[in-house]
Amino acid sequence: MNQDLQALLQEAGTLPDGAAKLEVLEAAVRIADAEGELELAYDTRSDIVRTAIFNGFPLKAVVAFSWQLGQYDRHPELFDSYDLLWSYKWIVGEIAHFPDIPLQQIAALVEDLGKRYEAHGYSSRTYLYYRFRLAMDLGNMQEAETFMERFRQARRDYMSDCDACEQNQIVQYYAAAGDDLKALEAAKPILAGSMRCAEVPHITLAHLLLPLHRARSAEEAAKAHTRGYRLIKGKRDFIEAIARHIDYLAVTNPKKGIELFEQHVALTQQHEDPYQTMLFRLYSSKLLHRVAADGLKYQPRLPASFLAEHGEMDLEALARHLGRQATSAAEKYDLRNGNTIYSELAAAALSE
Template sequence: MERFGLNTEEGGAPMSNPYDLLEQQEDMEYGPERVGVTEEAVRLADLSGDGQASYDARMALMETAAMSGQSEKLFPAFAWCQHYAAQHPDEVDDHTLAWHHKWVLSAAHQFPQFPLSRIHELHGSYAQYARKLGAGARSSAYLQMKLAMHMGDPAAAQPAFNVWQVAKEDMLSDCSACEAQARAEYHVLMGDDGPCIKQGQLILKKKMSCGEIPHLTYGTLLQPLLRQGQRDLALQYAVKGRELVEGAPDFLSTQAEHLEFLALTDMSTGLEWYARHLPWAEQTRERRSQMDYHRAAALLFSRLEEEAVTLALSPEAEGWQQSGKYPVSGRLESHLAKARALATQFDKRNGTPHYTQKLARTLGTTGEVGL
């Protein structure tokens, strides 16, 4: 049976046991096919009437979706699992559910239609849940800091950062690599290139790693290194970083960081990188990552001197031309309009001018780009 890459039982019949599919998806790379297999497991579990299987399948779906750039799928699955856990407290692992709660909090950053008031409610319920499990204040402060960083609010980020730094590690703390990366990103928000670079290089020197590190680290360091005149080192990090994130659907924002860097250093490679990752940038529902890509693409096309460029775009790409020739002005206008619209939506939701200002800083406040 060829459906989402599903294996079949002996004799060609499709799998009917959701746990068989859950086992199968664990051996797959994160991405649309794995999401499809896990969603099929949810469907089969629901049809079976086995509540525990439905819970387990949705927990697996949340992990797969979060790691596959489809975090919009976390919200209904998490709500279902919360309801099930309340009715069957002896059948669920509270610690694992709390970790999925953390993923939901991070996922909410991606969607400007998700009300800020609801995000604060979710933070409050997470803090209560963490205390119930006997965890300290560390992870709650960490998540509050990450929210403030997303909003571009240094005044709110700093006190949360201070609490996070002194609170003891506990069962809900992120891994040491992710926490080290968060420190580097915090310094970016605060405008401190030196501490950011120092923190990032510490991650690389110690070879700290997890599923996202050092992938994110290389992208984070590129602009601070350029601003501090360390172009050669930035070029080295760019090559290493691109190898780690190329084609990965969960790293669209990092791919955008590399695109922005290439727009400033190597536009030929930048055009290839742009074409390589444009399909997912157009398809994804993760709006913050999509905004990041449109902003970087607008920078790329704003710096091109040619009237038209040749691009190997997928036929599914918006505005695809069989000739492969694309007017630079049209690409610039399209990406700029989308980046501006999304920045406006996020700033309205967050109550800050952060993303509109970031777009202006990236492109420069020139009449040429209409800012």
């Protein structure tokens, strides 16, 4: 093995998951490709996909996985199908977040996943579950409900997501549909701690903050905020969840919401997930409008990269700027999806 390549792989093994590790892995891949080390290049990309997906770099994951899928189809005897098919789910779960990817391509991807699972003898449950998730991402709530019922009836197998992940998505469905009581009912096993995983209850709690505030009590919602925020604070891959905490604080404690905004706005600079970035900007705009309306005179602390591009802004100017960015992104999603779901979401948030 090339000594530089070996040194990079050893270095990657010592680094925590995140941007620095991804840079080292990508450097290793470039050498492996140049040296014709096909299997090593494939395995290293597996590390890139896993690291990128769970650390807020979904575009890097999509690029690396696309290369892997092509190589697997050309040389199926060289590579393990289980690992590839498992990570395929992660890609399908992220793909609709990129508004420039056409609906036809997204549909073809999820159908390809379904055919590959069937060809390898797996249950239809995972395919149906990701059809459910995809319908939600595209704003097709009736279709999502249909696939939710279908996936729950299909048998579980080794390719299924964990119980907690599946239940979390059901909670998100009811929360998005505006049914607070059903969302809270579906969340019972998660809130009780009998269902949990690496991302649950982290994500679930963020979706339950306003339902708890509206349907239960301010005290219960505040406890969920404290618990949930502790799990996600400062983590690039939880920007959407952080955005939902900001949305909650815009209603309950706007001054505290500014603290969350200032602590995390730098993570959204050059973030690879435009959907998560859109929600962060949208709910931050809502928050800042409310604070400005209360008459607070405050100069937000913004990252140097933001100031270099846009200059200093007061609360109201910053709120308008973020609102325009969020609305523009929402329009791009709606144009691709063929509906007005995200524009309506943005308009509702910015009019409250």
